[in-house]
Amino acid sequence: MTMRRVKIFSLFERFWHWAQMALIMVLLFSGFGLHGFHHLIGFETAVTLHTLSALLLLLLWAFGTFWLFTTRSWRHFIPTLSGMWKVFHFYSFGIFKGEHHPYRKAYWRKHNPLQALAYLMLKIVLFPLIWITGLIYLFYFLWRDMPHASEWLTGLAYVHTGAAYAILVFVLVHIYMLTTGHSFKEHLMPMINGFDDVDLTPEEEAYLLKDEPENIR
Amino acid sequence: MPPFLGRVLVVLLAGLLAATGALAQSQWPTPPATPTPSEQISGPLTGGTADHTKFEILKQTFATGSDVTQACLSCHTETGGHFMRNIHWTWEYTNPATGQQLGKKHLVNNFCTNARGNEGMCAQCHAGYGWKDEGFDFTDETKIDCLVCHERTGTYYKTPNSPGSPACSVMFEGKPPMDLTRIAQSVGLPERANCGACHFNGGGGDNVKHGDLSSALKHPPRSLDVHMGVDGLNFACTACHITNKHLWAGSRYQIEAKDQDGTGLPGQRRDVATCESCHGLSPHEVDSIASFKRNDHVSSLACQTCHIPEYARGGVATMTHWDWRTAGKTRNGEGYHEHGYTQGNGEHRYTYKSIKGDFVYAENLVPLYRWFDGQMNYTTIDTKFDIDRQPIAINDFSGDREDGRSRIWPFKPMYTWMPADVGNGTLVYTHLWGEDDSSYWGNYDMGKAIAFGMKKAGLPYSGQYGFVETVSYWPITHMVAPKEDALSCESCHAVGGRLDGLKGLYLPGRDHNRWLDLIGVIAVLGTLSGILGHALIRIISSFRGQHS
Numbered sequence: 001m002t003m004r005r006v007k008i009f010s011l012f013e014r015f016w017h018w019a020q021m022a023l024i025m026v027l028l029f030s031g032f033g034l035h036g037f038h039h040l041i042g043f044e045t046a047v048t049l050h051t052l053s054a055l056l057l058l059l060l061w062a063f064g065t066f067w068l069f070t071t072r073s074w075r076h077f078i079p080t081l082s083g084m085w086k087v088f089h090f091y092s093f094g095i096f097k098g099e100h101h102p103y104r105k106a107y108w109r110k111h112n113p114l115q116a117l118a119y120l121m122l123k124i125v126l127f128p129l130i131w132i133t134g135l136i137y138l139f140y141f142l143w144r145d146m147p148h149a150s151e152w153l154t155g156l157a158y159v160h161t162g163a164a165y166a167i168l169v170f171v172l173v174h175i176y177m178l179t180t181g182h183s184f185k186e187h188l189m190p191m192i193n194g195f196d197d198v199d200l201t202p203e204e205e206a207y208l209l210k211d212e213p214e215n216i217r
Numbered sequence: 218m219p220p221f222l223g224r225v226l227v228v229l230l231a232g233l234l235a236a237t238g239a240l241a242q243s244q245w246p247t248p249p250a251t252p253t254p255s256e257q258i259s260g261p262l263t264g265g266t267a268d269h270t271k272f273e274i275l276k277q278t279f280a281t282g283s284d285v286t287q288a289c290l291s292c293h294t295e296t297g298g299h300f301m302r303n304i305h306w307t308w309e310y311t312n313p314a315t316g317q318q319l320g321k322k323h324l325v326n327n328f329c330t331n332a333r334g335n336e337g338m339c340a341q342c343h344a345g346y347g348w349k350d351e352g353f354d355f356t357d358e359t360k361i362d363c364l365v366c367h368e369r370t371g372t373y374y375k376t377p378n379s380p381g382s383p384a385c386s387v388m389f390e391g392k393p394p395m396d397l398t399r400i401a402q403s404v405g406l407p408e409r410a411n412c413g414a415c416h417f418n419g420g421g422g423d424n425v426k427h428g429d430l431s432s433a434l435k436h437p438p439r440s441l442d443v444h445m446g447v448d449g450l451n452f453a454c455t456a457c458h459i460t461n462k463h464l465w466a467g468s469r470y471q472i473e474a475k476d477q478d479g480t481g482l483p484g485q486r487r488d489v490a491t492c493e494s495c496h497g498l499s500p501h502e503v504d505s506i507a508s509f510k511r512n513d514h515v516s517s518l519a520c521q522t523c524h525i526p527e528y529a530r531g532g533v534a535t536m537t538h539w540d541w542r543t544a545g546k547t548r549n550g551e552g553y554h555e556h557g558y559t560q561g562n563g564e565h566r567y568t569y570k571s572i573k574g575d576f577v578y579a580e581n582l583v584p585l586y587r588w589f590d591g592q593m594n595y596t597t598i599d600t601k602f603d604i605d606r607q608p609i610a611i612n613d614f615s616g617d618r619e620d621g622r623s624r625i626w627p628f629k630p631m632y633t634w635m636p637a638d639v640g641n642g643t644l645v646y647t648h649l650w651g652e653d654d655s656s657y658w659g660n661y662d663m664g665k666a667i668a669f670g671m672k673k674a675g676l677p678y679s680g681q682y683g684f685v686e687t688v689s690y691w692p693i694t695h696m697v698a699p700k701e702d703a704l705s706c707e708s709c710h711a712v713g714g715r716l717d718g719l720k721g722l723y724l725p726g727r728d729h730n731r732w733l734d735l736i737g738v739i740a741v742l743g744t745l746s747g748i749l750g751h752a753l754i755r756i757i758s759s760f761r762g763q764h765s
Contacts, residue, residue: 043706165737
């Protein structure tokens with residue numbers, strides 16, 4: 001096994017990540033504005049921003065999901081218990097003793113087990129919760145004449161708001177995690193230039209050097 | 218394309234067009250102000266084919282208004298029959314839904330209380346000549362008053378049909394004589410001042426009753442009323458209250474709270490005075506996400522709710538409280554009045570009158586907002602009420618988010634302490650106007666005036682009168698502001714906004730779940746402090762690590 005710098009985040013993946021980041025920021029900011037937590041932008045502007053960025057994010061997710069399945073990248077997010085305990089132990093104890101992060105990125109496993117589980121939950125629980133409730137909310141004009149529509153809307157709004165809080169918590173932890181293990185910058189750079197240290201098998205290394213020399217340094 | 222897909226597309230497109238929308242807004246005011254004032258625009262009859270100054274029959278000297286009417290009817294042969302069916306003549310309306318007998322002939326209001334029995338005074342605003350008691354002949358078309366609505370000189374006036382107490386009749390003395398020939402030749406379609414002669418003065422004075430109908434609408438700037446503005450569209454009342462055989466569209470006895478038909482079929486004339494009958498069911502041009510959302514609001518909000526930000530604008534105040542309990546005070550045995558309010562246009566208003574009691578005036582008022590299905594239920598003279606449940610609603614109304622017919626409407630509430638039969642728990646007909654010694658106006662004896670009024674109407678009276686607090690609700694529908702002055706989202710989508718406390722809807726910005734927010738905020742702050750704690754231990758332990 002050799003550690004090499006390998007391109008693990010393709011251009012589309014990086015664009016996806018940063019566009020998603022920007023849209024989620026706009027959504028959190030405008031959403032909590034609509035909720036009445038701040039009045040930094042007017043209600044009309046907040047509605048416009050929130051609706052537009054939500055629709056753009058859905059479009060982005062449509063492409064993202066397509067990409068995940070066509071490139072087989074979905075496999076990165078399959079949960080596994082192998083190595084989970086070590087990672088958990090590291091964040092609870094080892095990190096304070098100056099130990100190194102126990103996980104080494106593999107070519108087909110670029111996330112550590114805890115990370116993979118967290119992202120998977122985000123993708124299959126929190127995000128659907130917020131976009132499904134959001135879409136039903138957005139199309140209220142189509143079902144407003146159903147019985148008790150107003151009460152249903154109230155419930156939807158609560159779920160939507162609750163999911164927003166959970167996503168904000170995720171964002172905070174996600175950013176904090178960048179400071180653990182290596183430096184903040186080292187964690188950040190792969191998502192900018194695409195390259196990170198990956199533990200390669202001799203076969204993977206040989207393949208990359210021969211067939212994808214641009215993806216290995 | 219199915220309509221659903223269409224709307225989805227519109228949402229998507231609307232986003233792209235948001236920028237264009239901002240551009241369009243900079244081209245306000247719309248409709249553009251017209252530099253040169255035009256003729257008032259009436260209903261579909263605009264564009265006359267006859268010059269009334271050329272009619273031989275109008276070139277005579279008229280002794281009375283009724284003589285003019287006979288001249289009118291000699292050409293307008295069917296008008297008498299048409300006219301005698303409308304509410305301006307009958308003062309009577311039976312609500313088809315509730316069966317209630319309404320109209321000025323029957324109702325008790327919480328201003329001057331009742332026209333019934335006081336026709337000698339109140340029927341000045343009857344579109345006829347000489348109604349002073351039960352003897353009036355409602356089948357005599359020569360008694361129709363054509364001029365009050367159609368004359369255009371502005372010199373026509375009416376005085377009470379009976380002399381009344383000398384204490385009051387003095388108000389009507391010394392008026393200049395009228396040139397009925399010139400007045401008769403001036404006739405045309407009604408202008409705002411014609412309708413306003415009565416409708417701006419409901420309740421006994423300028424804008425007293427409605428709050429959205431005042432003399433300020435005779436020559437309003439478009440900022441006061443975008444349709445009637447003399448520097449804008451210059452609509453007469455009949456541009457919206459369109460007429461068919463002298464029957465008018467738009468009635469507050471039977472209100473269309475939610476027009477679902479819009480403009481109707483191409484070329485079809487809809488005999489309603491709703492906003493939708495001209496503006497349609499999607500009144501906002503969809504050029505942004507926000508305007509798309511505004512069109513959705515049409516299902517829940519009357520147009521008036523956002524587009525009439527305040528009523529009693531334009532410098533003329535409306536009355537909000539009236540207290541009959543203090544009426545009847547005299548100085549040296551004579552009634553008096555007190556000025557106490559100077560309104561926006563500089564005019565003084567009485568805040569006390571011996572004949573009426575104390576008043577409170579106010580202007581530029583934020584309406585009361587309620588779900589309203591268009592159905593008013595009146596406390597009529599024969600309605601029994603529980604005098605312990607005050608204020609008693611003179612006209613209550615129903616409405617609910619769920620009923621499919623209601624929308625949120627703006628109202629002016631009017632609070633009045635007024636006389637009632639506290640023994641029987643009913644309203645009373647008070648005898649205000651008369652030449653006898655029982656009329657309240659002149660004699661100031663409420664007990665006597667009520668006993669007389671009830672007896673005259675043949676109604677039971679316990680002999681025990683008192684004062685009850687009442688409230689009446691007046692839907693606000695005039696004084697539509699230009700769109701740049703309409704309410705913004707925050708007017709309602711905020712804690713403490715205009716729809717504070719209104720039930721039956723989830724209003725983002727106003728409505729929160731306290732527990733959800735508490736848990737959410739604790740989760741976020743807990744995460745932050747967890748991060749801080751984790752980071753702190755890392756820093757401290759790395760510091761120790763360096764030392765060891």
